Amino acid sequence: MSAPPRKSSVGMETRHKSETAKTGRIHPAASPEHVPDPGSDANERLLCRMEVMMQSMRSDIVTEFEQIVSGVVKREIAAALRPLESGRKCTLSAQSETINSLEDTATDHGGQLTSLQATVALLTEQVGSLSKKCEDLEGRSRQNNVRIVGVPEGVEGARPTDFVATLLRDLLGLNDKPVLDRAHRTLRPKPKDGEPPRPFIARVNLFQQRNEILRRAGASAPLLYQGKRESVFPDFTAAVSKKRSAFATVKKSLHSCPGVKFGLFYPAVLRVTLPGGQTHRFEDPELAADFVTKHVKTMVSPDSI
Known part of the structure; x- marks a missing residue:
């Protein structure tokens, strides 16, 4: 058996040259790694030097x-x-x-x-x-003074002291007219029509007679003059009146306690006497109210009320 014919090397070279002529260029042989261009490294070094120089100048x-x-x-x-x-x-x-x-x-x-x-x-x-x-x-x-409230304006005439003495005698049923040192209206302006009249202030010559007038005024209430109600009170200062009025609620409670005696003394001291004879004094209305609620009320039995 004969061997296959071999291609001639001359024909292979001729074919290679013809392919080169067709493309017009020769392709370099492919390599596994790209070889860097030496010109690019020089440019980068030049740029670095320029940046360093500019930084130094700055x-x-x-x-x-x-x-x-x-x-x-x-x-x-x-x-x-x-x-x-x-x-x-x-x-x-x-x-x-x-x-x-x-x-x-x-x-x-x-x-x-x-x-x-x-x-x-x-x-x-x-x-x-x-x-x-x-x-x-x-x-x-003011201890000898009494205050008369409710007397109409102008009825006293030109002699108010004599008028008030006669008024007290008639209202309270006194045997004689009380001896008054003076009597006058309070010093506020004269009221207009429809307003309440000004109270009278009368100074009694004797302190005992003043007390008798107040006692009879309390026992004879209500007092009427010309069909109008009159009232007789002690004459206290505004501060004392305020202190005494603070005991009004306590006094009202004590009125409903039989056998208990009490009195409001000057200037504003409440004295309470229990049925057993024990006496207590109070200057503070709150303490007095607390004492009445806790001790006096509990002493009064329901049957005795």
């Missing part, structure tokens, strides 16, 4: 600019401070003297304030004491 420019600005600022500040530095010693001396003067003044004022505080405290105590004394003196100056 730093130099900034440093020089800062030096120029700082020098100008320093000169301006020095020029502005020169007048102050020239008179600094005098200025500091004057300020030191001013501060010392202020310290001395503050110390002096502090002492004066301390003295004033002590004086104010003393005066406050004295004013409080004097106010209490004035209130007591005013109240005692």
Whole structure:
């Protein structure tokens, strides 16, 4: 058996040349790795050198600019401070003297304030004491007075003292007219039509007769004059009247307790006497109400009410 014929090397070369002629170029042989271009590395190195140079120039420019600005600022500040530095010693001396003067003044004022505080405290105590004394003196100056409420305006005529004495005798059934030192309306303005009349203030000459008038006024209530109701009360100051009126609720409760005696003494002291003879005094209406609720009410049996 004969061997297959081999292609001639001349024919292979001829074919290769013809393919090259057709494409017009020769393709390089393929390699497993790309070989970098030496020109690109040179460009990158050149760019790095330029950036370093620009950074250095920028730093130099900034440093020089800062030096120029700082020098100008320093000169301006020095020029502005020169007048102050020239008179600094005098200025500091004057300020030191001013501060010392202020310290001395503050110390002096502090002492004066301390003295004033002590004086104010003393005066406050004295004013409080004097106010209490004035209130007591005013109240005692009214001890012989009675207040008559409800008398129409103008019926007293030109002699109000005689009119009030006759009125008290007729209202209370007294044997004789009481001796009055004076009698007058309260000093507020005369009321208009439809307004209540001003009360009468009458000063009784004898304190015992004044008490008798008040006792009969309480026993003879209601009192009528010309068909109108009249009332006779003690004449107290506004402060005392307010204190006494605070016991009104307690007094109303005690009225419903048989066997319990009580009285409201001047200026505003409630005295309660229990059936066993025990006596209690109260100046505070709340304490009095609490005592009546807890002790007096429990002593009264339901059958005795």
